[in-house]
Structures are given as structure tokens and as C-alpha cells.
Amino acid sequence: MTMDWSAEQISQMRNGRATYRDQAQGTALTWVRTGAETAGEYGLLYAEYAPGIRVFPHYHTLYTETLHLFEGTLDGRIAGRQVQLIGGQEAVVPPRAVHGWRTTGDRTLRFVLEVRPAHPGFEKWLVTLQNMATDGLTHPDGRPKNLYHGALILMESDIHLPGPGRLLDPALQMLAVRARRKGIDRQLEERYYRQA
Template identity: 35%
Template sequence: MTAVAGSQPRLTITNRCLGDRVTFLQRTDGQGSPTVIEIELLPSGGNAAHVHRSFDEHFTCLSGTLGLEVGGRKLYLKSGEQATARSGVPHRFFNPGTELVSFRVELRPGHAGFERGLIVAYGLANDGLTTQGGVPRNPLHLAVLCEIGEAGLPGPMGLLQPLLNLLAARARRLGVDRELIARYGA
């Protein structure tokens, strides 16, 4: 392991369900430093549209073609090209090609909850506790991930957000959030 952001070791996680690999290049110090991750995404891979309230995501394609949908507009980035998803704007990423795509994401400001949520989500997937698309089977787990990673549902799916908020509150009361963070070392 190599050190990043001071004394923190570099961490690479793999989602065996999706085949994605994420390397944390820099974890936030909680004082405004960015979170920086590098993602390797298989063909047809990607995530669902979502929004974040308190940080922007800056994407840089490293190799292949990175598909982004930001605010309803589709973009296709080649190596070296960049795009930003501002807080509050629905966005998602995907691999439209037949080759692996590699890209860097920088969250400004960094977000420790996002980092923990990603680690927990990949842990759940690796333990077989998600659908093949990576969505937790347990609604309490899903609610915890949305809350700690600050991921909201956009558009008509946003109507489910109050229910997710209630489930997240119940999960906190039951200690599900603490259990998941402890279980997956997040």
C-alpha cells in the first residue's frame, strides 16, 4: 500500500457483482480537501441517476470513452476530457463502449460519508447482499447508503426520498449504519 493524503494508505475496492474497481487516491481530511478516486468500469457498466446536495463531482476520462448524463444532457468524454456535475444536478456515468473505461472523479469539497458509502456498497455486493445491478436487497441498507453517501433520487423517483429518509432514521435507531461501517471497515 502507498500513502495518500498524509498518513492514509491507498485503498482499492472491487465490486465483484459489477466488475468495477475503485482506487481511493485521496481521502478527505474533513477540512475541505477533495476526495479523489479512480474508477475502472467494464463495458455496459455504470450507475443510476442521482444527486448530491453538498459537493460537485469533477470527472476526467483517463482511457476509453466515458459516458456521462448531467442534467439530462449526454456527454461522451475521451482521454483527457473533463466535465463537472454540480451539486443538486442529476447525473450518472456509464461505459458506452466495448473496452474498459478508466476515469478520475474529484469531489469538491471531499465527503467522508461518500467514501464510507462506497466502501460499504462494494462490501455488500461482494457478500451477495445486492441485486446484480448493485442495489442493496435490504431497504435499510439502501437507505443508509443514500444517507451517508448523500445520494438523492432525482425526478419522479424523488417521490420515494421521504420513505428512504424514514428508513434511514429507523436504521440509525437500530444501529444498522454503525454495523455496516464496522463490518466493512469504512
């Protein structure tokens, strides 16, 4: 499967859209199409990542991700296979495929990420996480520093830890339930998402 979006089309689609920047880590995210706009068919995210940004290994169970690079270099693993992508290339990450990556080289990574079908929790919590990073509430690879925050984001975004980390799923689910009871989800939403 190949995405047909050109850099020019994505640039036009970004007009008038909110861009969420984390100056400290050098990332910027823009949802150019949300599930609400596509009747749940897909969500489309445009992103810019400075060299050296890492995304921790994880997997999803409910959606496929397709990553298309416009510029820069990405090194990582998808389902145990080593990948290196450069501008013009793409990779498909099916459900349950463990993946993680980092930007390499000296150019900013510019890419689009399609999530199919769309996942409203992923859309919401990715923006929230980006805004939390701006306030220093995450590690450099995007993991939240607070366990309640991490559990909420992982569970509500369909992000799962691989290998031995899978054993933590029941504990993370319990922490997410407790976080909702304490109103932490609403607090994060009010501060880091609704402002969007």
C-alpha cells in the same frame, strides 16, 4: 475547471492504498486522497469499471463532482444533456444536477472522480457499497437490494433520486433513522468498512 492529475501521478498516489474490488461486476475503487488528508477541501477517487457498468441517475446537494477519464468510453446524461466522454476528457457535475451513466465500448473505463468539498459520508459509504456488492447485496447498477441499506447509504452519502423519486426522500430519511436505531449502520460499518 480542469483537473491537473496525470495518469502517472494517480498511479503513484495509489501506491500503498487499499483498492476495493468487485470481481463479479468488474469494478475497482481506490481513494487516493480523502477529505481527512485535504482538510475537507476535496476527495479524489480512482476507479476502474468494466464495459457495461451502469450508475443509476441521481444527484447531490452538497458537493460538485468532476470526472476525468484516462481511458475508455462513458455515455450518460448530466443535467438533461447527453454526454459521451473518451480518454482525456472530463465532465463537471454541479450540485443538484441529475446524472447517470454507463461504460461503453470494449475497454475498461479508468478515471478519477474529484468530490469538492470532500464528503466523509460519501467516502465511507462508497467503500461500504463496493464491499457489499462483492457479497451480492447490490443490483448490477449499484443499488442496494435491502431497503434499510439503501436508505442509509443514500441519506448519509448525499445521494438523492431524481423526478418522482424525490417524493421518497421523507420515507428514506425515516428508514435511515430506523436503520440506525436497529444498529444496521454499525453492522455494515463493521463488516464492510472497518475491514478497510
